[in-house]
Amino acid sequence: MGPAAVLDLYRAKGWTIATAESCTGGMVGAALTDIAGSSDVFERGFVTYSNAAKTEMLGVGADTLQAHGAVSEEVAREMAEGALTHSPAQVAVSITGIAGPGGSEHKPEGRVCFAIAGQGATLTETVDFGALGRTKVRRAATDHAIALLAIRASA
Incomplete structure (x- = not known):
């Protein structure tokens, strides 16, 4: 399901979306706002590339970052929940x-952690896209995040 269909699902429910992005650098927000009329659904996006930004803008715990690293489901969870806390979405x-x-042996290139929060329990997952190259990993992560938004609205 593409961004336009996701926007339609959220519009029908009267829900708005916030994004909290690190490795994609705002690509999910861009994909959604490429669609004319998206302003009634896309509320805001947080691009929190650095750990300091994750902490300052989203309230990700320094202890969480220390214990698990930025690329972890724990941090993804706190990012998504922080985006809800810091927005009306x-x-x-x-x-x-x-x-x-x-990347490293423990966190290889292409590993991406996701979370989706709101309208039910916060769900997290890790996807290993593989060493596809930076552009393809970022595109795959963007597409996966949009698919997660679709699943949440369809549940």
């Missing part, structure tokens, strides 16, 4: 990952 999706190049 009903649903928030977050993304934090390693787009590449690089």
Whole structure:
């Protein structure tokens, strides 16, 4: 399901969306706002690339970052829940990952953690897209976040 269909689902429910993005740098927000009329559904986006931004803008705990690292489901959860706390949106999706190049044995290139909060329990997941290259990992992460938004609105 594409961004236009997601916007239609949220519009029909009267819900708005916030995004909390790290490795995608605002690509989910851009995909949604590429659609004319998206302003009634897309409330705001947080691009929190640095750990300091995650803490200052979204309230991600320094202890969470220390214990789990920025690329973790725990941080993704706090990012999504923080986006809800710092906005009037009903649903928030977050993304934090390693787009590449690089990575480590424990957190390889292409690993991306997601969370979706609001209108039900916060759900988290990790997807290993593989070492596709920076552009393809970011695009795949964007598409996956939009799919998570669709699933939440369809539930």
